[in-house]
C-alpha cells in the first residue's frame with residue numbers, strides 16, 4: 001500500500017500537477033480526501049472540540065479524529081448506536097449528558113471491548129489537542145447510516161477495554177471485569193458527541 005502511494009506521488013510530481021501531488025501527500029499522511037462519513041464533535045455546552053472522518057475507499061474503514069480544547073490524558077472513544085446528541089438527555093444512573101446516543105454501536109451481542117463501534121483511546125496532550133487514526137474492519141460505512149443513525153462519543157476517562165486481570169477481585173469475590181466494565185470500559189461520562197453524516 002505504501003509503495004503504491006509513493007508511486008502515485010512520484011507520478012503526480014512528474015506530471016507537474018501540484019494539486020494532485022498535494023492530495024497524494026495528504027493521503028499518505030492519513031487524511032481522508034473524500035471521506036464517506038464525517039462528524040463535528042461538540043460538548044454539552046455546544047463548544048466544538050473535534051472533527052472526525054471515516055474513509056473506507058481502500059478497504060477497512062480508516063477513522064481519523066482531530067480534537068482540541070479537551071482535558072489532557074486518555075479518553076474513551078466509541079461509535080454509539082443512535083445518531084442523536086442531545087445534551088439535555090441525561091443518563092438516569094450517572095447524570096451524564098448525551099444519553100440519547102444510546103449504548104456502544106454493536107451488531108452482534110458483543111461485550112465491551114468487542115463492540116462493533118469500539119475504538120482505541122484518544123490521547124489528548126497537555127495543550128488540549130489530540131489526533132488519532134484507527135483502522136477497523138468491524139463495521140461497514142453503510143452500517144453507520146442505518147435507520148437511527150450513529151454518533152461518536154468522547155468520554156471523560158480512559159477506557160480500560162475491559163482489561164481487568166483476574167488478580168483483581170471485587171468485594172463480592174468476582175474476579176475480572178464486572179457488568180459495568182463489560183458495558184463501556186469504565187470510561188465515565190460523555191464529554192462530547194458528534195453525529196455521523198454523509199459529506
Ligand SMILES: [Cu+2]
Pocket residue numbers: 076077078079080104153155184
Ligand atoms: Cu462511548
Ligand SMILES: [Zn+2]
Pocket residue numbers: 078104111112113114115117118183184
Ligand atoms: Zn464497547
